[in-house]
Amino acid sequence: MKAQLSFTPRNSTTYGKLKAEIEVVSDYLHVGMEKGIPRVDSEKINNARKKIDNVLKDFINDRLSPGEVDQFFQPEVNWFSSENGTYFIPGNSVKGAVRSRIELSTPGSCYISTDRRTQNVSSRYISIFKPDKRIGSDNFLKEYFVNGRSICPVCNVFGNSGLASRVIFTDFKLVSGKVGIIPYNNERYEVVLKGSKFTGEILFKGLKDEEVGMVLFGMKAFDNAGKISFKEMLFGRFKFMDRKFGRVRFSIQSAVQINPLEDLKRFLEKYHPKEVNENW
């Protein structure tokens, strides 16, 4: 007879909540559009068409050389994630980044958000995070678990196929700062500039203290001599390629029904997670 499968039921009605801020600490942050749909401004396109017509007429009439024509055709912009004029970092991107850090640091975790390939990925990623390519992924529906009959502690919080997540990340919306378009690697990128701030919420559904602490650890929280603080975290495009890109820092704006520092301490005591320095 199989041993009873071990995981936390999803029927809790107690909620904790954290309002958090993400500050851009590198010069630029780029997070692409989730669905890859370009933003369309029909007036701008019509204006551009008229200009192109004039340029082509000049070219045909030999008033411009081919080289001079090229300057009018800029590469398309890689837009920052936005909807109806509001810039945001999708909640799933934040959740995936937080989860991956926990998976890489917590003994007994499987890999779901973590890339364990050691080929075709950035050598910087491998040297910083040292993913263990032998670690597999739990599959709740197929009842396959890296720990035998109990789901891994991270899947137990963040969910698995057929097992709901007990932590929910809302989208993080840009609340202050600046947006610009910069040329990079022969393309153009819409970026959010250093000092810009996004806010969002993280909801904890029936989490134990050490499980709330686990989520905070994944946000790079640490016990700064009795005060909760957050380290820089690599996030977004080009984070392994260029120091000007992809560094953010969390902070807590308010906490409801949870005690962040105590919860973090509980997690550290119970799991003794590996510390990773991302500041390359």
Ligand SMILES: [Zn+2]
């Ligand atoms: Zn897992």
